[in-house]
Amino acid sequence: MPDFFPFIPGTETSRTARQHHADASPLLGRFRAVPRQGRARRSSGGSQLGLLASGGRGSVHVGYGALITAGLGDDADEDGYDSDEDEDELWTSRVCRKFGRQVQDLWVAPKQSAVKRVVESWWSRWGVLVFLPAALAVAWCAIPIPKYQLREGDPDSTNPESPIDHRAPGHGSARVQVNFWFFLFVYYGFYNVTALIWITKVFNLYSLNWWPSTLGFPLTVSLIAIISIAAPIPVYMVPELKWLTIHNTAWISWTFIIMAMPVAIAFCIMMMHERHLGLRHSLSETQRIFTSSWWTGETETLSSRNTRRRNGLNNSSFDLNASLQISSDAQNRVPAFMRGRWLPASFVRFVWFCLALTVGLLAYLIGEAYAEIYLRTLPHNNLETIIYVYSWVVTVHLLDALTGWILGVSEGERVGSYPLSWIFKLYFMLTYQTYVRALYARLRSPSQFIMLQILSSSSLIILTPITMTATYHRILCFLGLTAQSYAAYQKLRIRDVFIRFLAENVSMLAFLGSILVLHFGANKHVYPYFAFDDGEEYDFGLTFYASSITWACELTATLVLRGLIKWCFGVNAGIEGKLDFTVWPELLPTSVAVMLHVLQNMLFSIIRLHFH
Known part of the structure; x- marks a missing residue:
């Protein structure tokens, strides 16, 4: 038997076993993580997580490396320094190395032990998951942008007959001119870098590098970043096209194209390597057992058959009739259902993954369109506000359901990746929340805040426990809407509660912080949406304090809901959330990246651009 499985009976010293260690991240998305027995001290939190995972419950964590969580020690990593070294001289070096190791273990190549230490305490x-992305988003919009006074005769939004500025009055009138080059290289550049980091982290969850191996990641990302910065320059320099640069939708659409480039590059790499044509190497006898070649009798790959066919065409003794006879015999041996072209499961899975990314990216443009429609029709009464909010809720949930169906959570489905479905659930939940937060700045009375909060909190507390019951699950199974076990279905509902908790808090914290820095900071006139000085219709005090009270009500509603879930179903949503991050450590940096980018989308959609 060929050396296909490098396994030494009775030992753990084979080449494959040595490559897996306790701190290594489990392979995500495509492969199952294999827990390894190891020496570790278990903390009380780790024992609780391990007990939860090993208890069964039908949780999706079982079989995906959840047992590793219980075996992770809390011991600090050894620094590896000689005891005889001078501590005073090496103090700076130790600090730098420790910081670099923490960055590596949390953000670049996350390790389970490092992530577990971070998510263990509230x-x-x-x-990490709320204050960090919110602070980064607020700091980004607070960067002072060089501004210039509007000159006499400049076409701006105060001139209703201006041919180049016909945007909605809800954004506020342009008050200053913005330095184009600073905006392009600093403000918009950081926005695009965050978008590329998010796409890269999503590919990491899929366990696939989207960049060409010959160029490498740094060079490929640098080239795309240069393209993202260079392309708007000729548009700005050509007077006939300059009107495009003042529209937020045009900039967001260009970012959509930039984010689609990694997907297109990965697809081209797959096509160039003939991943859509089946196996590219000869199969051993053991490998043929798991393929259709065992029944068809074919041992060669498509590429080798093409080579043989080309050689036969060049042979002067080529007999067309004999070739036709062989082909006919082969057709008789191959079953009818196998005669079609075979697409490898990995390639089909990648196509589904690209489709999920496309649906997610389209949410940017749809969200911007919703914001434009709402701002063009201001002011609104209570009924119009509710219609706008819940039409956006329905739209986001439909896109979320479509993406969730494409991704799946179990192996054998279209993509079959629980961590990918986790991230996209967070993405859509946060997308919905950010546009609702921006809406708060255009509410005119406390009654509108109260109406929205009553509807939101009551639906959360009442409907969520109902959807987690076994009866509701049986109804979904009867209608053919789910094929999951009740335990796996319940786990997903608990996961959604935890994700909603993150989305509500990070979006509200970023919203309140951005109101403060944009109303009182240097970019007040760049963001007239938060100026609140054009009249008494929209008030800073009402927006800030009513939003703060709304946040307190949301926290209370979430605590009540989590208490109901623990009382009715015996499950702690917080522990389940911590377990997700510990089992799949790559979720931590990916979650922060997607949070930061969605928060940037909220702020970018309301900036007022009028370039100098």
Whole structure:
């Protein structure tokens, strides 16, 4: 038997076993993680997580490396320094190395032990998953942009007959001119870098590099970043096209194209390597057992058959009739259902993955269109506000359901990746929340805040426990809407509660912080949406304090809901969320990246651009 499985009976010293260690991240998306027995001290939190995972419950964590969580120790990594070294001289070096190792273990190549230490306590979990992305988004919009006074005769939004500025009055009138080059290289550049980081982290969850191996990641990302910056320059320099640069939708559409480039590059790489044509190497006897070649009797790949066919065409003794006879015999041996072209499962899975990314990216443009429609029709009464909000809720949930169906959570489905479905659930939930937050700045009375909050909190507390019951699950199974076990279905509903908790808090914190820095900061006139000085219709005090009260009500509603879930179903949503991050450590940096980018979308959609 060929050396296909490098396994040494009775030992753990084979080449494959040595490559897996306790701190290594489990392979995500495509492969199952294999837990390894190891020496580790178990903390009380780790024992609780391990007990939860090993208890069965039908959770999707079982079989995906959840047992590793219980075996992770809390011991600090050894620094590897000689005890005889001078501590004073090496103090700076130690700090730098420790910081670099923490960055590597949390953000670049996440390790389970490092992520477990971060998510174990509520304050560190809040700091990384809520305060960090919100602070980065607020700091980004607070960067002072060079501004210039509007000159006499400049076409701006205060001139209703201007041919180049016909945007909605809800954004606010342009008050200053913005330095184009600073905006392009600093403000918009950081926006695009965050978008590329998010796409890269999503590909990491899929366990696939989207960049060509010959160029490498740094060079490929640098080239795309240069293209993203260079393309708008000729548009700005040509007077006939300059009107495009003042529209937020045009910039967001260009970012959509930039984010689609990695997907297109990965697809081209797959096609160039003939991943859509089947196996490219000869199969061993053991490998043929798991392929259709065992029944058809073919041992060669498509490329080798093409080579043989070309050689036969060049042979002067080529007999067309004999060739036709062989082909006919082969057709008789191959079953009818196998005569079609075979597409490898990995390639089909990648096509589904690209489709899910496309649906997710389209949400940017749809969200911007919704914001434009709402701002063009201001002011609104209570009924119009509710219609706008819940039409957006329905739209986001439909896109979320479509993407969730494409991704799946179990192996054998279209993509079959639980961590990918986790991230896209967070993406759509946060997309919905950010546009609702921006809406708060255009509410005119406390009654509108109260109406929206009553509808939101009541639906959350009442409907969520109902959808988690076994009866509701049986109805979905009867209608053919799910084929999951009740335990796996319940796990997904609990996951959604945890994700909604993150989305609500990070979006509200970023919204309140952006109101403060944009109303009182240097970019007040660049963001007239938060100026609140054009009249008494929209008030800063009402927006800030009513939003703060709304946030407190949301926190209370979430605590009540989590208490109901624990009382009715015996499950702690917080522990389930921590378990997700510990089992799939790559979720941590990917979640922060997607949060930051969606928050940037909220702020970018309301900036007022009028270039100098």
